[in-house]
Amino acid sequence: MQTNLYKNIENDQWPIVYTKKYNVYFLGLEKLHPFDAKKWGNIFKYLNEYGLVNKETVTVPNEARKKDLLLVHTEKYLKSLKNSCRVACIAEVVPLILVPNYFVQKAYLKPMRYQTGGSILAGKLAIDRGWSINLGGGFHHCSAAKGGGFCAYADITLTVKHLSLYFPQVKKIMIVDLDAHQGNGYERDFKLNDHVYIMDVYNKFVYPKDKVAKDSIRKKVELALFVEDDEYLIKVKKNIIEALDEFHPNLVIYNAGTDILKGDPLGGLSVSPEGIISRDEIVFSIVRNRNIPIVMLTSGGYQKCTAKIIADSIINLYSKGLITGPNESCTK
Numbered sequence: 164m165q166t167n168l169y170k171n172i173e174n175d176q177w178p179i180v181y182t183k184k185y186n187v188y189f190l191g192l193e194k195l196h197p198f199d200a201k202k203w204g205n206i207f208k209y210l211n212e213y214g215l216v217n218k219e220t221v222t223v224p225n226e227a228r229k230k231d232l233l234l235v236h237t238e239k240y241l242k243s244l245k246n247s248c249r250v251a252c253i254a255e256v257v258p259l260i261l262v263p264n265y266f267v268q269k270a271y272l273k274p275m276r277y278q279t280g281g282s283i284l285a286g287k288l289a290i291d292r293g294w295s296i297n298l299g300g301g302f303h304h305c306s307a308a309k310g311g312g313f314c315a316y317a318d319i320t321l322t323v324k325h326l327s328l329y330f331p332q333v334k335k336i337m338i339v340d341l342d343a344h345q346g347n348g349y350e351r352d353f354k355l356n357d358h359v360y361i362m363d364v365y366n367k368f369v370y371p372k373d374k375v376a377k378d379s380i381r382k383k384v385e386l387a388l389f390v391e392d393d394e395y396l397i398k399v400k401k402n403i404i405e406a407l408d409e410f411h412p413n414l415v416i417y418n419a420g421t422d423i424l425k426g427d428p429l430g431g432l433s434v435s436p437e438g439i440i441s442r443d444e445i446v447f448s449i450v451r452n453r454n455i456p457i458v459m460l461t462s463g464g465y466q467k468c469t470a471k472i473i474a475d476s477i478i479n480l481y482s483k484g485l486i487t488g489p490n491e492s493c494t495k
Contacts, residue, residue, distance in 0.1 A: 166231055168283045169329065171291075172222050175489045178288035178295035179216055179477075180281040181207050182223045185299045187274050202470045203278070203299045206461070209474030215481060220489065222288065224281035224297075226273065227316065231283070234328070235307045235320050235352070244272060244315065253310035275302070275315045282318040282460055286326045289414060289456040290333065294447070294486050296477060301418045301462025303346035304371060312344070312370060313463075319349040319416060322458070323359060326414065334358060337412035339403060339446060340365070342420025342462045343430030347373035354379045360410040364399060366390075366431045382406045388431050392438035395423070400445050407453060415450050415457045419443060421464030421472055429465050436472045443476045447485040 172178070187200035199205070210216050232241060243249045247267050251259035259267060278299035288295035303319055304312030319338065326333045340346040340363040350373070353359040360381050367385035377383065384402050386395070421439055422430035434442070443459075450457045461473055480486045 164230070164234070164328065166283075166325070166329075167225050168227060168231055168280050168325070169287045170225075170284070172288065175220060176222050177216050177220050177489060178222060178285070178292040179210070179298065180222045180224050180285050180288070180295065181298040182277055182281070184226075184277045185274050185281070188270050199465065199467055199470065202464065203461070205470035206298045206473050206477075209471055210477060213474070213478055215478060215488075222284070224277060224284045227276045227280040227283065227321070231280070231325075232276075232316065232321070234324050235317050237308060240308055240310075244268075244310075250315065253305075253315050254313055272315055278302075279316040279318040279321060282322045282458070283325050285458045285460070286322045286414070286416075287329070289458045290326075290330060293454075294451065294457050294459075296459040296486075298461055298473075301342065301420065301460030302348070303340060303342060303418055303462060304344070304348045306348040306351040309348075311348075314348060317348055317352065319346070319418065319460070320352040322416060323349075323353070327358075333413040335360070335410065335412045336414050336416060337362065337406065337410060338416045338418065339406070340418040340420075341399065341423070341442060341446070342418050343422040343427065343432050344369060344420070344463060345371055345373060345376065346418060347371045347376035350376035350379040360406065360412060362402060362406045364402065369429065369431045381410070386432065389433040391425075391433045392435055392441070395432070395434050396438060396441055396445065399442055400449070403446060403449055407449065407455075412455060415455055417446055417450075417457055417459045418462045419446075419459050419473075420462035421469040422462075424464065424466060424469060424472070427465050430463070436468070436475070439472050440476045440479050444479060444483060444485065447480055448483075451485055
């Protein structure tokens with residue numbers, strides 16, 4: 164199997180993946196969902212204003228095509244996305260039922276396919292450069308056979324499967340999911356898979372409460388409502404160290420949702436912006452100090468301010484030497 168998703172980047176490019184085609188436009192219908200449909204573009208805008216990346220130095224992904232998606236998804240599932248009613252359930256925007264599927268494909272599913280392509284490309288770039296960040300992706304509620312929770316494509320499962328196919332040296336992968344919600348999609352896909360280790364830290368009182376998927380979690384940390392910085396950061400640090408001591412991966416996929424932020428309408432936790440920045444620093448520091456490649460996906464986050472927090476966190480990673488620019492040697 165061949166794919167156009169993997170490509171080599173120039174020496175002056177960052178392993179930060181983004182295209183303006185990530186952003187969702189439904190002629191205003193996107194405002195009916197709590198998700199900020201312009202989050203990804205705003206992250207890039209803040210990074211660009213800071214001077215970290217620009218249109219020339221950011222890595223632009225290709226759209227995941229049907230042949231790429233079929234590595235995980237079934238023909239039946241992909242065909243179901245041609246039904247606007249089905250997509251409306253996945254996107255959780257009921258009026259989409261009335262929208263012609265052609266427009267649904269263009270305004271919502273195509274951006275999701277670009278973000279999925281970005282996640283898959285980021286997997287390769289992490290191997291090449293030691294780290295990568297997809298400014299989108301992290302659709303952890305989608306499995307091979309079923310979408311949900313705004314997640315139409317199983318980009319995490321697809322990233323793992325592509326890496327396994329094209330990089331046989333990557334035999335063991337760890338998924339560290341710190342989104343506020345349980346990552347039930349890929350958990351269903353990797354049930355009984357000894358080559359994929361899942362650490363999931365989530366609010367046990369919110370969606371999806373998937374008991375079947377929980378069986379796949381090797382390091383499970385269930386949180387109560389409104390957990391704050393101190394408890395959260397202690398648990399994240401303790402458990403990621405224990406997970407890496409138990410399982411020695413060739414690569415880490417870090418699902419860095421910002422819906423843990425206090426006030427998020429769906430996350431139900433109370434972590435501060437500073438807590439999110441510290442969390443990302445903790446993860447990158449521990450993983451990179453062990454010389455393990457890491458892929459970061461931005462996943463959930465349903466407040467307008469999360470784009471700025473994500474950008475600030477990436478800038479902090481750079482200032483701490485945990486990620487490095489083109490032609491720079493890593494200090495970690």
